[in-house]
Amino acid sequence: MPSGRVGAGMRPRGLLAVRMRPRRPGLTAALVVLGAMVALAAAAPLLTPYEPLATDTSATSLPPGSPGHPLGTDMLGRDLLSRMLHGARTSLAVGITAAAVTVGAGTLIGGLAAVAPRWLDGLIARTADVLLSLPLLVVVLALAAVAGPSTRVVIAGIAVTNWMPVAMVVRAELRSLRERLYVRAAYGLGLTRRQVLWRHLLPGAAPPVAAIAAFEVGHAILTESTLSFLGLGIPPNQPSWGNLLTEAQSHLLTGEWYTVAVPAAAVIVTIVAVNLVANAVGGRSEGRSW
Amino acid sequence: MHRRPVLTALAAMSVAVVLAACGQDGHDGGQGGTSAPARDGTLTYALGDEPETFNPGLQDEHTDPVTELVFRGLTRRDADNKVVPALAESWQIAKDGRSYTFRLRKGLTWHDGKPVTSDDVAFTIETVKAAGADSPLARNFTAVTSVTAPDATTVRLELERPFAPMLDAMAMAVLPKHVLNGKKITDPDFGRQPVGAGPFRLTAYKPGQYAELRAFGGYYEGAPGLEKIIIKYVPDDSARLIQLANGEVDAANLAPQQAAKVRGKRLEVYPTADYRALMFNLTNPRFADKRVRQAMNHAVDRDAITESVVLGYGTPAKGPLDTTPYASAPGFAFNPARVTALMTEAGYARDGQGLWARNGSTLRFELSTFAEDSLRVAILNVAATQLRQQGFDVVPTPRPRDWVRRHWSDLEVFVVGWGTPYDPDTSVYGPFHSSEALAEGGSNFGSYDNPAADKALEDGRGTLDPDRRKAAYDAFQQALQDDPPFVWISYLKAINAVPDDLTGPRQRTLGHHGYGFFWNAETWRYR
Numbered sequence: 001m002p003s004g005r006v007g008a009g010m011r012p013r014g015l016l017a018v019r020m021r022p023r024r025p026g027l028t029a030a031l032v033v034l035g036a037m038v039a040l041a042a043a044a045p046l047l048t049p050y051e052p053l054a055t056d057t058s059a060t061s062l063p064p065g066s067p068g069h070p071l072g073t074d075m076l077g078r079d080l081l082s083r084m085l086h087g088a089r090t091s092l093a094v095g096i097t098a099a100a101v102t103v104g105a106g107t108l109i110g111g112l113a114a115v116a117p118r119w120l121d122g123l124i125a126r127t128a129d130v131l132l133s134l135p136l137l138v139v140v141l142a143l144a145a146v147a148g149p150s151t152r153v154v155i156a157g158i159a160v161t162n163w164m165p166v167a168m169v170v171r172a173e174l175r176s177l178r179e180r181l182y183v184r185a186a187y188g189l190g191l192t193r194r195q196v197l198w199r200h201l202l203p204g205a206a207p208p209v210a211a212i213a214a215f216e217v218g219h220a221i222l223t224e225s226t227l228s229f230l231g232l233g234i235p236p237n238q239p240s241w242g243n244l245l246t247e248a249q250s251h252l253l254t255g256e257w258y259t260v261a262v263p264a265a266a267v268i269v270t271i272v273a274v275n276l277v278a279n280a281v282g283g284r285s286e287g288r289s290w
Numbered sequence: 291m292h293r294r295p296v297l298t299a300l301a302a303m304s305v306a307v308v309l310a311a312c313g314q315d316g317h318d319g320g321q322g323g324t325s326a327p328a329r330d331g332t333l334t335y336a337l338g339d340e341p342e343t344f345n346p347g348l349q350d351e352h353t354d355p356v357t358e359l360v361f362r363g364l365t366r367r368d369a370d371n372k373v374v375p376a377l378a379e380s381w382q383i384a385k386d387g388r389s390y391t392f393r394l395r396k397g398l399t400w401h402d403g404k405p406v407t408s409d410d411v412a413f414t415i416e417t418v419k420a421a422g423a424d425s426p427l428a429r430n431f432t433a434v435t436s437v438t439a440p441d442a443t444t445v446r447l448e449l450e451r452p453f454a455p456m457l458d459a460m461a462m463a464v465l466p467k468h469v470l471n472g473k474k475i476t477d478p479d480f481g482r483q484p485v486g487a488g489p490f491r492l493t494a495y496k497p498g499q500y501a502e503l504r505a506f507g508g509y510y511e512g513a514p515g516l517e518k519i520i521i522k523y524v525p526d527d528s529a530r531l532i533q534l535a536n537g538e539v540d541a542a543n544l545a546p547q548q549a550a551k552v553r554g555k556r557l558e559v560y561p562t563a564d565y566r567a568l569m570f571n572l573t574n575p576r577f578a579d580k581r582v583r584q585a586m587n588h589a590v591d592r593d594a595i596t597e598s599v600v601l602g603y604g605t606p607a608k609g610p611l612d613t614t615p616y617a618s619a620p621g622f623a624f625n626p627a628r629v630t631a632l633m634t635e636a637g638y639a640r641d642g643q644g645l646w647a648r649n650g651s652t653l654r655f656e657l658s659t660f661a662e663d664s665l666r667v668a669i670l671n672v673a674a675t676q677l678r679q680q681g682f683d684v685v686p687t688p689r690p691r692d693w694v695r696r697h698w699s700d701l702e703v704f705v706v707g708w709g710t711p712y713d714p715d716t717s718v719y720g721p722f723h724s725s726e727a728l729a730e731g732g733s734n735f736g737s738y739d740n741p742a743a744d745k746a747l748e749d750g751r752g753t754l755d756p757d758r759r760k761a762a763y764d765a766f767q768q769a770l771q772d773d774p775p776f777v778w779i780s781y782l783k784a785i786n787a788v789p790d791d792l793t794g795p796r797q798r799t800l801g802h803h804g805y806g807f808f809w810n811a812e813t814w815r816y817r
Contacts, residue, residue: 056675057594075547076668149690231690237667253531
């Protein structure tokens with residue numbers, strides 16, 4: 001497949017110096033899927049005449065393929081396509097925002113650890129170790145249970161439990177880069193610490209961070225679904241993939257299988273696509289797997 | 291390592307998808323081996339809710355199956371929910387309605403072999419009355435001034451004023467004095483290992499799993515027909531259906547959409563007094579005008595809700611007493627023309643978006659309910675859509691139960707569930723009398739205050755004359771029609787699947803959650 005050419009022409013500089021590895025099978029497909037998901041989510045109100053919350057007692061439990069309802073309707077006659085599209089908005093927005101917050105916080109903490117005095121560095125590393133040793137879902141569940149379900153809590157919960165790998169990677173990268181010859185040369189040429197940080201250190205650490213960031217998007221989407229499925233994520237009634245699954249779980253055996261299958265498939269397809277992209281961005285083949 | 295839970299969640303989702311796909315076709319295939327439950331006189335019944343305690347002194351008039359099977363009161367209700375003798379074989383009521391004398395049956399025994407005496411009855415009433423807020427049923431005994439036990443089988447109650455529901459209230463279980471004496475009524479041990487005088491005794495209880503009951507030979511009507519009843523707590527609807535299909539349980543409480551999926555069982559579908567309605571918070575000035583509340587009652591298509599949300603397993607509601615002998619509420623018909631007329635009369639006009647507005651702002655309100663209750667959320671969403679179509683700016687917002695419990699007074703409109711099939715006073719005095727308002731600590735959560743309704747409620751509980759009571763509750767229902775506290779939605783039906791060869795279950799109008807299904811379980815047996 002000519003898919004290997006994707007990104008071949010890209011040679012951005014500085015912080016965006018993320019190299020796409022060519023000849024990765026499926027990468028094009030993954031990018032197309034993700035692009036389509038984002039486009040569909042963004043254009044949701046234009047693509048369906050139905051409100052995601054509007055019930056229709058004269059069109060309940062229609063199977064997929066019914067006229068006017070390509071994905072069918074649920075027990076209350078709500079259009080599943082509309083709910084999926086609006087759900088994608090929530091799920092993708094939460095995923096991307098949470099990943100951004102996680103990576104931002106992780107980079108900041110990691111950078112701080114790299115330049116901080118030994119005691120602070122140690123404190124950050126130990127804190128990260130402790131958090132890494134706790135089952136992540138337990139921490140997020142506790143947070144969600146205390147603060148109540150809301151989009152902000154979901155994002156905060158994901159960030160609190162996921163900044164550690166980003167911070168550790170940033171810290172390690174900065175420390176190793178600092179000793180490199182070209183960095184020392186830059187100091188030698190009279191660049192200030194800040195200039196070195198921005199021109200050399202951070203761009204150098206960008207590729208591994210970008211890979212983690214991509215993973216975090218997928219991970220955040222999955223965490224949102226899990227939390228919402230457990231009733232602790234996105235407030236009930238606001239469509240999100242996780243909430244759709246929650247509502248559909250009681251219809252597993254009663255005929256409306258598609259109300260479960262469609263959102264579950266959307267979550268799985270998105271995660272797989274995100275992981276493919278993340279692997280490609282990461283470059284090295286030792287990327288994390290799920 | 292820390293990724294494991296997520297992996298599990300992903301796996302669970304995949305399994306869910308596979309299960310869902312199998313659910314459609316695979317279901318019938320599994321039915322062959324299901325119709326041979328153990329025939330040793332055991333009935334295993336799966337139920338969603340588990341009570342916090344089996345102590346009837348801490349429950350309201352809707353007792354869960356275990357408590358119902360373990361205990362008996364002086365009176366009980368028959369198939370028509372009329373009061374009939376139970377532990378008491380007879381009673382006399384003084385002409386002025388202020389003195390009751392009950393005569394107990396001879397030879398009554400507790401499950402531990404001790405005799406049931408009038409002392410136990412007096413102890414029960416005094417304890418529950420003194421428990422106050424701990425015991426919901428304490429409200430039935432506020433008029434009682436003294437309880438005496440002149441001899442071992444006689445109990446006399448003196449009341450400061452006539453209280454019509456008294457006989458019905460005496461259906462409350464009698465508690466064993468010799469077990470509870472000196473302990474608090476909230477004693478957790480008694481709530482888990484209750485001793486009663488009912489047809490079954492509790493022999494094992496695993497919280498969160500099941501309760502096992504065995505026939506009590508010393509029951510006053512003779513030993514029951516079934517050897518053993520196991521009540522299994524299975525909160526998940528789908529899990530109950532699976533367990534019923536694969537023979538893990540013989541009988542189960544089912545959700546409406548599951549009824550059509552059951553094979554090889556008999557469905558017992560009974561009416562209940564359990565209704566759903568949209569309650570207005572009347573401390574909110576936007577709902578002060580009764581024409582707005584009437585209009586909203588006309589804006590809801592109850593037939594469509596009953597057909598879609600509960601798939602016909604319900605009846606459109608007209609008022610709070612529809613399934614009792616006192617039913618007389620005219621109810622509201624779905625009528626968009628009436629909505630327009632009433633809202634216009636109340637000074638509202640449709641704005642650019644077709645929403646009713648006055649002085650530049652729409653009649654915007656939050657419609658909420660317990661987010662954990664899928665039926666209420668379904669009603670919320672359908673009602674919100676219908677109200678919106680009629681121009682009401684509804685924001686449907688289910689809230690977590692804990693949040694609601696902390697914010698009763700902040701709610702705007704809320705999907706409530708009320709109604710008991712027993713004495714009408716029990717059903718309506720709490721939710722609608724102004725003295726029971728939320729601020730007073732009562733169960734009138736909407737702070738409804740209607741002098742005509744108050745007077746009718748007082749008349750209804752203050753007289754023992756059947757005709758005057760009927761007249762009082764007619765007047766009460768008319769008062770609610772004129773000045774509606776709720777948007778009436780639907781009564782629910784209880785659906786229970788039982789083995790084909792089980793005889794005995796008999797239709798009765800059941801209570802909240804469909805409680806009361808086991809009301810005559812001592813007569814059940816396998817053919």
